[in-house]
Amino acid sequence: MQTSFSPEQLKDPDTRESNAILRTCVHCGFCTATCPTFVLLGDELDSPRGRIYLIKDMLEGGKPATPQVVQHVDRCLSCLSCMTTCPSGVHYMHLVDHARAYIEQTYTRPWPERMLRRALGMLLPYPGRFRLALRAAMLARPLRGLLPGESMLAQRLRAMLSLAPAALPDAGHPPAPKVHRAEGTRRGRVALLTGCAQTVLAPSINEATIRLLTRMGVEVVVAEGQGCCGALNHHMGQHDPAMALAGANIDAWTREMAGEGLDAIVVNASGCGTTVKDYGFMFRETPRAAQAAAVAGLARDVSEVLLQFGYEPTREAPGITVAYHAACSLQHGQKITGVPKQLLARAGFTLREPAETHLCCGSAGTYNLMQPAIAGQLRERKLENLRRTGASVVASGNIGCLTQLGGADGMPVVHTVELLDWMAGGPRPKALSMLPEQKNVQTVVT
Known part of the structure; x- marks a missing residue:
């Protein structure tokens, strides 16, 4: 061109x-x-x-x-x-x-949209604020059918109330800064991005990640000062807030790298992983350029780290069929397609892949809040393809997908790392509680 x-x-x-x-x-x-x-x-x-x-x-x-x-x-x-x-x-x-x-x-957006985007940028990246906002949304959820009209604002408000969970996990707070010691001989040392929305909506994902890695002999550090990766603000064009959040992570992990060192920076939300791996580009013209490039070079999806350290199950194959669908940020953003499937197969799951694996489920950060009509169509299309696999559980490597696809037709959703942790000695994921305990229960992972 x-x-x-x-x-x-x-x-x-x-x-x-x-x-x-x-x-x-x-x-x-x-x-x-x-x-x-x-x-x-x-x-x-x-x-x-x-x-x-x-x-x-x-x-x-x-x-x-x-x-x-x-x-x-x-x-x-x-x-x-x-x-x-x-x-x-x-x-x-x-x-x-x-x-x-x-x-x-x-561009000057209409004031309701400006206020909404500003609110999302000030709430979602901060777990404490986000938790309070969700509690308010949960109280208002029964009123979503009373919102008048089909204006974009009404659609967005209905989408926000519909996506609010019926209840929040008790432990919905970020893990405190801490070093989680490896069991047995230490084979590696990694930092974990605990994230923002995920710590409120599904703290079990971080818990499973820490449990599984430490059991494999990998020390896990939750560094002082790390938090939201900045992706939510970045993709809304909110440059300065995004850079501030990313910069705090770079500083936190640089201190760990300069101290006892790190073998990897583990990210278990693939949307965050795509952004952290891009820190080198984002900070290329700043004084943090070298540090950002070093951080980006160490960033790994949790599946990459599990493969690197030789994940092996310790439990008998569960007799569960898993239909795997990669989150867009994993398969397109990070070009990771085979590793999660390889690990699930190693854990004893039988794999299935739904049709149209390349198409988004409609979550895409704040997209399902800001463009609810298109996101809803993509969600139904994705769910239909998942249903056709004949499976009964949906899982994902990204909290956005889990939230977008959850609650449909009674199908539970599970993060891939929770399934892998279960098969390596961890607890059975709570999302599977509605399924019978016996073997031959079918499961879907997305």
Whole structure:
């Protein structure tokens, strides 16, 4: 693709990077076949190729974002399926992230939307605030049917109330800074990103991760000062809050690296993992550039670390069939596809894969809150494909998928690491409590 940015515009590092990305696009359109919004809506402007044209025009002209550009960029899930499909290596993720930040700088949204986005950015990354917000949503949940009209605001409020859980786990707080000692001889030392929303919605995921790794001889550090990875703010174009959160993590893990050292930084929410692995790019023009690159180089999905340290089950195969669906951020963002399936098979599960594994479930960070109609269609499409496997349990390597797909048809959802921990001596996941204890119970993992 030809571009015509001025020398003055190219002095900006983000514009310079976007220019390089735009020039790699050859207009082939392969991305349209795997883009969830184009598959649903059939609008060229709701495909990666269409959005690339809109972003190019906006950035080249140096003009404020228009309502049309905002509408179509906002509809992008950042599932990154297009990057898996693209034969030219277009780094769409960095381009759309730049576009979102540019939109936030140049476009004034209607005040209800501004307030909503600001509230999400100030609540979701902070477990204490998020827990209080969920308690309020749980109290208001019975009123969601009374919200009038089909305006976008009404749809979003209904979506927020519908996604609020009926109850919160008792231990829904981040693990305190601590060193969890390895059992037996120490074989490795890792830091764990405990995250934000996941610690409130499903603290059992971090618990299973710590339990499983320490049992395998890996010391797990919950570093002082680490927290939200910054992804939620980053994908809403809230640049400064995202960089502040990411910077705190970089500082926390750099201290550990300079101390006793780290073999890996473990991330058990794949959406967070994609962002942490991108810290080097995000901080490339800052004084933290070298530290950020070192942190990004150590970041690993929990499945990668389990494979590295030789995960082995200690229990007899459970006779459970698992239909595995990779979260978009895992298969497209991190290019990890085979490792979780390999571990599940090693643990004794029989694997099944649903159709359309490349399509997003509609969670995508805050997408299911901000674009509830499209997210709802994607959710039903994903659930239908999962139902066709004949399985009875859904699991995921990402808290967003678990939340999006949970509560449908009575199918429990389980994180992959909880299943692996169970088969290596940990407790049976609570999500499986509705299933009979005997063998030959069918299970689905997404």
